[in-house]
Amino acid sequence: MLTKRIIPCLDVKDGRTVKGTNFVNLRDAGDAVELAAIYAKEGADELIFLDITATVEGRKTLLELVNKVAHTINIPFCVGGGISSISDVQALLNAGADKISINSSAVKRPELISELSQEFGSQCIVVAIDTKNIEGIDIVHTHGGRTPTNLVTQQWAKEVEHRGAGEILLTSMDCDGTKNGFDIRLTREISENAGIPVIASGGAGNMEHFSEVFTKGKADAGLAASIFHFKEIPIPELKTYLTEKSIPMRM
16 A cells, blocks of 8 residues: 555645634634744645635736745645746746646636646646535635536536546535544545546644544545644644554655
8 A cells, every 4th residue: 555645735725724613704824934934844745835816816826936935845746826827837847846736727628637747747636526415515726726617526526537637636515624633535446547646635634534544534644724824733633643553654
């Protein structure tokens, strides 16, 4: 079995890390570069930076922040928010990002996934899927979770893989920020039908939740924000706990 990954997520607004519940009610969680350095030192496997207002406000992810992070940490990191073209990705990779994440732009023009994959390789193209269950159907949302689409999450996950995505970042909006656990049902459905890694996001509140999402949910990576930002779960302790549960981790 491949080692599972622990990925802190830094939602960035104006250079600061913020965290909300169900995608709203944001509060400050600290300087993004400083937090990145701490997580790298503590043993995080990767980091994901999401400029959460970039798509909404129509501006591009801050290249300056990416450059600072690249010069500060020695682990891979992914950047998302407002990315809609080959030139956007080129600029971020040149600034030091290892991977990029697209969501709204992929839904708007699915061909973008193929174009980016062919240009840069699928290994650095992550498609983020923000999903909410509406009347029993898992529906894809865009623009930071503000806009529902007519896409069914399970079908969209298959399409993004077919078009060349290297990974899926699956965020349950229903679970996001609640600390009641990941959406095990949905994560398992997507993971079992995907030939690419699935990063589970939304709902982590304790160490057992990570164990569940790796075993029952079959996720390849577990992503969380507030429990790391506010020092509720130290990454070294989490990795030790998971290793003791016979879940393969990179220590």
